[in-house]
Amino acid sequence: MKNPPATGQSISRIEGPLKVTGAAKYSGEYNVPGLLYGYVVNSTITKGKIIKIYTEEIKALPGVIDVFSHENRPSTAWFDMKYADMDAPPGSPFRPLHDAEIRYNGQPIALIVAETFELARYAASIISVDYEKEIFDTDLRSHFGDGREPETGMASLLKPPPPEPTGYFETAYAAAKYKASGEFYHGTEHHNPMELFTTTTLYEGKGKLSIYDKTQGTVNCQLYVANVFGLRFKDVKVISPFVGGAFGSGLRPQYQLFLSVMAALELKRHVRVTLDRSQMFTFGHRPPTLQRTRFAADADGMVTALNHTAFAETSRFEDYTEVVVNWSPKLYPAAHTLLDYKLVPLDVFSPMDMRAPGGSTGMHAIESTLDELAYQLKMDPLDLRLKNYTMIDITVNLPYSSKELKECYLKGAEKFGWANRAPEPRSMKRGHKLVGYGMATGIWDAMQAPARAEAAMTRDGKLHVKSAVTDIGTGTFTVMTQIAADELGLPVADVIFSYGDSKLPFAPIQGGSMTTSTVGTAIRAAGKALRKKLLRVAKRMKDSPLGKAELEEVIFQNGYIILKDNPQAAVSFADIINDGHHGLPLKTTNTGVPNMAKLNKYSRAAHSAVFVEVEVDEELGVINVTRALTAVAAGKIINPKTSRSQILGSMVWGISKALREETILDNQLGKYMNQNLGEYHIPVHADIHDLDVMFIEENDEHINELGIKGLGEIGLVGVAPAITNAIFHATGKRLNQLPVHFDMLL
């Protein structure tokens, strides 16, 4: 009997029982005898120099093992590029404890290593430091209009600069009858995964290290550590089977990794360094961004002109960029476009990719402006989007490989009850509360990178698949197991997927919604190679019923190779290994690469339509997202259950982005003021109401063999603008700042 394919099924997370019983171990939970604890000391000034760190007094305290600072740190690589990682933007990567110079507030300046966590923490709290302060600038808002072109580099491959202008924007805009424009501010955000950033480095002797790190890239960290400390790659093992959330914060090796490894090598001991919650505001963040839009349409509602300009913060040492302004012509093919993206270097740490980087910032401005345009045109916002619907991406002049956004709009609108919306702002009420409906579009590039995977069949008939990839909560473990199961026609229970370890076959960093397509394609390549090998060995077996069958003439089903023409002729995988291969596993390692020749003929993106209902209490200004629905078209959905959770999680992030989270920078001090979860607000259970997810069927034959586009970001991009559009519909007030504050409505 044929078992149904594993892909497409709602399977519960395979690691679920470990997570609900506390058995899942995260990077700070590997306890070994003799473990030392490191605590980081951070700069309290924003810019200047360290004159003196009073380390001797601290070293003298009982229980303190050592204090490391720029004055006594062991020498590491001096060449800048050695510190570059797979996600490093153009520039010069930050080097912890490199010299006396202070580049940003909260910069790590010393590591205290002690026998216990408590002693290390206490010592860090009393160490004295003399500084020489310099004048600094952290205020993006004072720089509207004076940015500069970003440097380009490797990172630009995945983050293309804005397309060249087309047509004559200024003339077209000036002449247009229907226009909408806006100025937008998106505040700083910090990822704040629930797990604290921790590295436990086990010193295994002779320069060998086993490192348990909180990361989105085991190989990325392995290369970084080996390069920086001059170790052999094979002596450095980075292990991260469970990652307590990351959202981009683990794409680059963070300073606790450097410090933990440095101390372990120097002291020849096991060392754990855990950052506290406030220290999680001292590396990487979503950059604050200022934007200006001017959109125009003709009387029929065809968008004719698009201008979108952004000024984004970066650090003084790296040009971190995002794709903020490129999206509008991809969705609304206007003849006249003018898109510009500039950077403003300030005295902060380099910003870092945070869930839907750039897209979620830019789409807020784009979709809010489009909403405004709909009101100018007296058109339903949904109709305006349908009117301008395109199957061609005019920024590259290529058709979309697939695009079921229209179905997202239509099916989403129907299920949400969009037709019940009264067009006028302030026209819907529930009790004494104003009610508003808003909608917005989401778009995110579908990307793929090369990766490797190993597949092996063992004598018990089980398939073992391996990849260095992490599972940051995305469901990667489960989804990869499903993909592998289908390759050999096995039930999921017969597949063992090993992951989260740098010694396994190469996987790139887990980000940009490309993990499933990237690692999935590698697993497919390995699965295909293993099928060939199994058949070859099966045919060589004595009296093999498979005769001279070619791959096309057999099926792999339920642990057997079966002749298509004669289902009685079958050999079990277990027999192939035991009788045909001396009981030894049959193994293969293969590379999955994107088929660029094919892909270059298409523009590739996932899409979404988001519908939101808000209630606004006019007297108190309280805004409540009472209902929200996201319809997603993202190619094939491997596991609807975990995929739904991905989109639900993104929707909560969207609510947070629109109404809650913001890191507040005091420009007098150059310091983030709310570095804790009491003051950095994220939604709590009481804030989250009725959320709905629809997956729209989308068959993409071009994108990759699996037809996958990725889901990590698409759920977020459209949510915040749908909320602010709903607030406009409820109140008649257009609020262009994220997050929206209650008082702006009063």
Next chain:
Amino acid sequence: MNSELDLKPAAVFTSKTRQITLNINGISRGLEVLPYVTLLDALREYLDLTGTKKGCDHGQCGACTVICDDKRILSCLSLAVAKDGAEITTIEGVSTGNDLHPLQQAFIDHDAFQCGYCTPGQICSAIGMLSEGKAKTRADVKELMSGNLCRCGANMSIIDAIMEVKDGGGHE
């Protein structure tokens, strides 16, 4: 980090360890700790019970929730020495034998987590919340669970899972 602190280092470095007993998941465990070690660190660092999580160390996230003498508490805000003799249930002791607690099963069934880092705290908190008996409606449950943050945004599924157990009477 703060050179103006008026604390004498000596006090911290010379204080004496205390012998305490914690009854954890039905097992009595003797422990020698300094007076300023939190219950959370005692569990994680001294007893290798790492199922209880640290998300903030400041009482702001709920990840460290355990059940202590039948009440849900934040173990990061409790000193281990103050809990000498207490009965403590951590996530490792929530289920009996090989069977998962109904809430644990409901969390799996509803996919009420992604990264899983807030999960032990959510489950312990839900057990405590249900036995308090104050929550009547879904809105009550949301309110009374709001001390437990989830950055992955599994909020709705977490409440779905708890409601299933609450309404299904799966909780004794």
